[in-house]
Amino acid sequence: MGATSPLRVIHAVCSHDCPDSCAVLVTVNAEGRAVKVQGDPTHPVTQGFLCGKVAKYLDRVYAPERILYPLRRKPGVPKGPLTRGREHEAFERVSWDEALDAITARLKNISDEHGSESILPYSYAGTIGVLGYGSMDRRFFHRMGASRLDRTICSEAGGTAWNLVYGKKLGMTPEDFRLAKLIVAWGANIHGNNVHLWPMIEQARRNGARLIVIDPYRTRTAALADWHIAIRPGTDAALALGMMHVILRDGLEDRAYIARMTHGVEQLAERVGDYTPERVAAWTGMTAAEVEQLAREYATTQPTALRMNYGVQRSENGGTAARAIAMLPALTGAWKHRGGGAQLSTSGGFAWNKQDLERPDLQKASPLGRRARLVNMSTLGHALTELGTNAEDGPRVHALFVYNSNPGAVAPNQNAVRRGLARQDLFTVVHELFFTDTTDYADYVLPATTFLEHSDVQGAYGHYFVQLSKQAIEPLGEARPNVWLFSQLAQRMGFTEDCFRDTPEEMMRQALGMRGCGRSKNVGMHHITFEELEEHGRVPLDFHRDPEKHPFHPNASGRVPTPTGKIEFYSEELAAEGLDPLPAFTPPAESRWGEAAARYPLEFLSRKADNYMNSTFAHLEGHRKMEARTNGFLEMHAEDAKRRGIAEGDAVRVFNDRGSLQLTAHVNGSLPAGVVAARLDWAKLHPDSANVNALTSERLTDLGGGATFYSTLVEVARA
Numbered sequence: 001m002g003a004t005s006p007l008r009v010i011h012a013v014c015s016h017d018c019p020d021s022c023a024v025l026v027t028v029n030a031e032g033r034a035v036k037v038q039g040d041p042t043h044p045v046t047q048g049f050l051c052g053k054v055a056k057y058l059d060r061v062y063a064p065e066r067i068l069y070p071l072r073r074k075p076g077v078p079k080g081p082l083t084r085g086r087e088h089e090a091f092e093r094v095s096w097d098e099a100l101d102a103i104t105a106r107l108k109n110i111s112d113e114h115g116s117e118s119i120l121p122y123s124y125a126g127t128i129g130v131l132g133y134g135s136m137d138r139r140f141f142h143r144m145g146a147s148r149l150d151r152t153i154c155s156e157a158g159g160t161a162w163n164l165v166y167g168k169k170l171g172m173t174p175e176d177f178r179l180a181k182l183i184v185a186w187g188a189n190i191h192g193n194n195v196h197l198w199p200m201i202e203q204a205r206r207n208g209a210r211l212i213v214i215d216p217y218r219t220r221t222a223a224l225a226d227w228h229i230a231i232r233p234g235t236d237a238a239l240a241l242g243m244m245h246v247i248l249r250d251g252l253e254d255r256a257y258i259a260r261m262t263h264g265v266e267q268l269a270e271r272v273g274d275y276t277p278e279r280v281a282a283w284t285g286m287t288a289a290e291v292e293q294l295a296r297e298y299a300t301t302q303p304t305a306l307r308m309n310y311g312v313q314r315s316e317n318g319g320t321a322a323r324a325i326a327m328l329p330a331l332t333g334a335w336k337h338r339g340g341g342a343q344l345s346t347s348g349g350f351a352w353n354k355q356d357l358e359r360p361d362l363q364k365a366s367p368l369g370r371r372a373r374l375v376n377m378s379t380l381g382h383a384l385t386e387l388g389t390n391a392e393d394g395p396r397v398h399a400l401f402v403y404n405s406n407p408g409a410v411a412p413n414q415n416a417v418r419r420g421l422a423r424q425d426l427f428t429v430v431h432e433l434f435f436t437d438t439t440d441y442a443d444y445v446l447p448a449t450t451f452l453e454h455s456d457v458q459g460a461y462g463h464y465f466v467q468l469s470k471q472a473i474e475p476l477g478e479a480r481p482n483v484w485l486f487s488q489l490a491q492r493m494g495f496t497e498d499c500f501r502d503t504p505e506e507m508m509r510q511a512l513g514m515r516g517c518g519r520s521k522n523v524g525m526h527h528i529t530f531e532e533l534e535e536h537g538r539v540p541l542d543f544h545r546d547p548e549k550h551p552f553h554p555n556a557s558g559r560v561p562t563p564t565g566k567i568e569f570y571s572e573e574l575a576a577e578g579l580d581p582l583p584a585f586t587p588p589a590e591s592r593w594g595e596a597a598a599r600y601p602l603e604f605l606s607r608k609a610d611n612y613m614n615s616t617f618a619h620l621e622g623h624r625k626m627e628a629r630t631n632g633f634l635e636m637h638a639e640d641a642k643r644r645g646i647a648e649g650d651a652v653r654v655f656n657d658r659g660s661l662q663l664t665a666h667v668n669g670s671l672p673a674g675v676v677a678a679r680l681d682w683a684k685l686h687p688d689s690a691n692v693n694a695l696t697s698e699r700l701t702d703l704g705g706g707a708t709f710y711s712t713l714v715e716v717a718r719a
């Protein structure tokens, strides 16, 4: 805008849980109102556009139903589902002072009476800004001696798996996908949830590349592929092992690369000997010829880029599946070629100074005087209903503090979660933007800010730029960001450590490792100054500063940060723990091969919407219209529908031992026979106040203790 323009343009960063971390230009008018959001055209990955969900972001920021003041549950109103649009009737407005004083007093009492570990924070990636995701909140709960939360719900199994093979979550740059001749999207709905990689793929395809999509569901990306391979849920490990069988059997591996860069190929070769294309076909639903064709095409085309996303690892054997898939480019030497390799995440490139930011040392000053117990967020139902019934568990959870998350909608085994949330002796605080499935159970609801209303610094898990997100507008009403909230609570608790008075800018400098000097001390960030970030909005990590002259080429040569210094097919670390050091396929207990299949024969996929971010955006009318195709539907194969006497449009009940859900049958070609799917939504938007997580279990993944949303068996009947 010109010097006389009443409009200002502010550089912000989309903080939603998405690999793209887009650079967002926010236009603000003279009254301080944001009037436009657009993608930064100068950012090499954002390339001037935003996805459909954030292009409409001002609908969310200025939504009339935003919570703008602290609220307290009215006396006598029971906890539980509230009528949508009338939730406010259950609460009364209070001032921030009243809310903060009351919450502090209650947390102190609970800590004194039951022990500090009876307080449980619950948060995830409702914002992935570095401060918003985890900073002052961590300091506060550490100092208090609250239980620590094991944040496993999304990516832990895959991250653990990747690190077993490569030591660090580094992968191809998204920009280099343009150079590939074959792109394999494995459990990756790029067009829906990583849309800024799509132009790179289109460019590669214009230059003759093929796109293969491996996904049980016909996603938008699968529909656009040259070859869509719809394997059965939870059989990814079998397919990857079968591909390795063919590659090694036929001598298609890159022996020179393997000798130079990897560890344990002999043991791997012995292991994959059993995974013949015929056996793999029987598990995956492919033909043996297709397994052969996929393996050959993958091994004989270079450069080949593999995009694996986290859906792969949300089944019982998901850690092993991600680990086996991650080994493929090491077997074929794809990493050697520019435009080849793989990407699960780029987050390992960002060395944030978490020690300063989160201050785990404050636990020593807590009433516990030691590290607090760890509670797995993927078993929240268990934590709220059963934890503490055995003496060795430690205390029951008596206070739950929720921010950056909506566990009433997104946590598995929803009925157990709700039983826990409904406990009258559980004190629940929720920091939120809207009334959700979780606020229906809150004692206090505190108004939160969007990324337009606070400043933060951010990395990404789909590119290699550090970015500064500047506050574009004043917080609406009395909304306040996480840093402010936990700083205020800490001061009321009487915590005297200076860190509780740090400003957001001081904390951003700490995150960047800038204490006492103008430049970062963090690995890969030495060249970054705060001033440069303020001026340009972004700075690439050091290895990505000159991609044309010095392209970042991970795993092409040199040492790898694993215990052996090599890419590990065989893990000495797992062997030392008495675990299987090699990947193997074990069918999930909740799959067509498990005992429960006799009663619940259908494999159920609880899908994410292309136009929501997990449960975020799901209540906004414009976003719901974009998802109209699957709103309230159970998608099923014609064979499965016919066997049950179900026709298109019938009301159906989907159920298992954990719960049931009423939906409308949509008989289409999106899934293989034996698999049904429904989309994650807010429970309160369903007539029976339940969503797909009424059906999912709290069973954990084989690596990393993650959630197993995609290992779920159900039966379906006409309602």
Ligand code: SF4
Pocket: 014, 015, 016, 018, 019, 020, 021, 022, 050, 051, 052, 053, 054, 055, 194, 195, 196
């Ligand atoms: S959700 Fe992802 S694609 Fe959409 S604007 Fe945010 S970072 Fe970009």
